[in-house]
Amino acid sequence: MINRRKFVSTLGKGAAASLFITACNSKEAPELILHDANIITSNPTQAKAQAIAISKGRIVAVGSNADILHLANGKTKKIKLSGKTITPGFIDAHSHPASSGRQHLRNVDCDLRSIKAIQDAFRDRSLKTPPGDWLSGFKYDDTKTAEGRYITRYDLDEVSTKHPIFIRHRGGHTAYVNSKALEMAGIDRNTADPDGGMIARDENGEATGFLKENAVELVGDLIPNEFTAKDNQAGVKLITEMMSKTGVTSVTDAYGSKELLQAYRDAYAADELSSRIYCMIGYFDIEDMIAQGMKTGDGDEWLRIGGMKITCDGSISERTARLSEPYKGRPNDYGIIVMDEEEIYSYAVKAHRAGWQIGIHANGDVGIDKSLNVYERLDAEFPREDPRFRLEHCTVINESLVQRIKALNAIPNPFSTYVYFHGEKMKEYGKERLEHMFAVRSFLDAGIKVTQTSDYPPGPFEPMMALQSSVTRTDMSGNVWGPSQKISIEEAIKVGTIHGAYASYEEDIKGSLEEGKLADLVVLEKDPTAVDPFSIIDIKVERTMVNGKWVYES
Numbered sequence: 001m002i003n004r005r006k007f008v009s010t011l012g013k014g015a016a017a018s019l020f021i022t023a024c025n026s027k028e029a030p031e032l033i034l035h036d037a038n039i040i041t042s043n044p045t046q047a048k049a050q051a052i053a054i055s056k057g058r059i060v061a062v063g064s065n066a067d068i069l070h071l072a073n074g075k076t077k078k079i080k081l082s083g084k085t086i087t088p089g090f091i092d093a094h095s096h097p098a099s100s101g102r103q104h105l106r107n108v109d110c111d112l113r114s115i116k117a118i119q120d121a122f123r124d125r126s127l128k129t130p131p132g133d134w135l136s137g138f139k140y141d142d143t144k145t146a147e148g149r150y151i152t153r154y155d156l157d158e159v160s161t162k163h164p165i166f167i168r169h170r171g172g173h174t175a176y177v178n179s180k181a182l183e184m185a186g187i188d189r190n191t192a193d194p195d196g197g198m199i200a201r202d203e204n205g206e207a208t209g210f211l212k213e214n215a216v217e218l219v220g221d222l223i224p225n226e227f228t229a230k231d232n233q234a235g236v237k238l239i240t241e242m243m244s245k246t247g248v249t250s251v252t253d254a255y256g257s258k259e260l261l262q263a264y265r266d267a268y269a270a271d272e273l274s275s276r277i278y279c280m281i282g283y284f285d286i287e288d289m290i291a292q293g294m295k296t297g298d299g300d301e302w303l304r305i306g307g308m309k310i311t312c313d314g315s316i317s318e319r320t321a322r323l324s325e326p327y328k329g330r331p332n333d334y335g336i337i338v339m340d341e342e343e344i345y346s347y348a349v350k351a352h353r354a355g356w357q358i359g360i361h362a363n364g365d366v367g368i369d370k371s372l373n374v375y376e377r378l379d380a381e382f383p384r385e386d387p388r389f390r391l392e393h394c395t396v397i398n399e400s401l402v403q404r405i406k407a408l409n410a411i412p413n414p415f416s417t418y419v420y421f422h423g424e425k426m427k428e429y430g431k432e433r434l435e436h437m438f439a440v441r442s443f444l445d446a447g448i449k450v451t452q453t454s455d456y457p458p459g460p461f462e463p464m465m466a467l468q469s470s471v472t473r474t475d476m477s478g479n480v481w482g483p484s485q486k487i488s489i490e491e492a493i494k495v496g497t498i499h500g501a502y503a504s505y506e507e508d509i510k511g512s513l514e515e516g517k518l519a520d521l522v523v524l525e526k527d528p529t530a531v532d533p534f535s536i537i538d539i540k541v542e543r544t545m546v547n548g549k550w551v552y553e554s
């Protein structure tokens with residue numbers, strides 16, 4: 001317990017190797033054996049096994065029932081799994097656990113199927129909230145409400161004109177506010193769009209309450225940060241429990257900060273983490289952290305500092321990603337560049353030289369091109385061994401971008417549940433472009449270590465949905481999007497496990513089930529490689545183990 005309160009040690013390759021030797025030299029019988037299982041290991045030298053032995057949070061052996069059961073003594077606990085499937089724990093290589101966890105505690109969950117239902121939910125909340133205080137919502141999705149249109153300031157004015165109302169889209173790049181909030185932000189028909197942002201207006205030039213990209217914070221910045229350190233900690237506890245129930249054992253927070261890092265530290269110290277965290281840090285906090293001597297990889301196998309995160313362009317789910325060809329049906333709309341190349345470079349070069357991994361949010365092919373320009377420049381000017389440059393999302397690609405990604409050995413982190421869950425948005429990209437989106441097949445064929453990500457809240461985090469989406473490229477209504485990018489279920493499991501470990505420099509300690517690695521695994525009701533691919537999403541996660549302990553048992 002002393003160690004876990006500290007946050008100083010670095011577990012590099014040397015430490016991982018010594019851990020491996022300790023595990024192998026152990027003459028003691030294992031604490032736990034799982035046997036009579038169908039084990040999918042993500043280890044190419046031993047793809048399948050029947051039994052696994054675990055001690056002190058680590059895997060001590062993997063093999064046949066006969067090989068493993070004879071390691072037991074009287075004290076070894078044995079669990080017979082009767083043919084159930086075990087996979088390595090899934091690694092969500094890009095999501096937003098701490099910031100979404102605290103929203104689950106406090107804000108209105110707008111994942112509802114009509115504007116009317118959202119109005120009702122806010123009306124309920126307004127009755128418990130003093131006039132003048134903010135009402136905030138999250139996970140709103142304009143394409144999933146029955147009315148088939150955006151929610152407007154006038155819909156929200158029907159809820160309240162006394163409370164300012166602010167709803168964030170589940171994609172996170174746009175917001176929807178009422179008249180009171182616009183008034184408090186001083187936004188009227190004469191207000192100019194900010195750089196990298198847009199205030200949507202009706203035919204008379206009046207703001208509709210719909211704010212895009214850098215216009216969001218014109219209102220968002222007015223909302224007092226009502227979350228205390230205790231709230232943040234409780235949010236982390238809640239969201240890591242929610243994620244672990246679905247088979248996620250490690251998560252990369254793709255936009256952490258000093259404040260959110262503290263929330264993870266507090267939850268870790270209180271033994272409340274149900275999944276491991278790799279915490280990327282937003283560019284705005286990076287100079288401070290460099291000054292404190294911190295860098296990527298600091299921490300331990302539960303909580304580690306990730307790369308620096310910075311954003312280049314807009315969002316896929318909200319259709320603001322910067323594209324070389326316009327959105328379907330909007331011939332003048334190419335999306336938005338949020339930060340130009342020179343400014344990104346100015347932050348990236350400091351982080352790169354201080355030993356930080358870098359992750360640039362780049363969705364559209366134009367955004368990806370600009371991000372690669374930055375990486376190529378860093379690589380030429382300040383070459384560093386194994387920088388593992390990350391491209392967050394890396395959604396719309398072409399052959400030349402793939403070749404440049406491969407040449408840098410960079411890591412794309414595309415949305416894994418979007419085809420299934422956000423199918424209705426895909427028509428704005430078009431069938432042809434979808435053959436080059438979430439392009440996991442293209443990345444694997446080029447030998448690129450692409451990961452599985454949810455970007456939660458924008459996408460759901462259930463790994464079974466990610467697997468089905470990647471394998472079938474079919475949305476929940478049965479439409480197929482970009483079938484040339486289908487991958488096999490075996491490939492999808494590797495993408496969701498060992499590739500995720502690589503993206504955080506942890507492939508030596510997790511991501512596959514093999515001797516010496518951390519005992520992070522999932523027990524599934526059925527074998528995803530043996531069922532109808534359209535029923536993978538229905539496979540129940542029966543148990544989830546992190547560090548040799550069950551964090552979830554159904």
Ligand SMILES: [Zn+2]
Nearest residue numbers: 094095254455
């Ligand atoms: Zn994100």
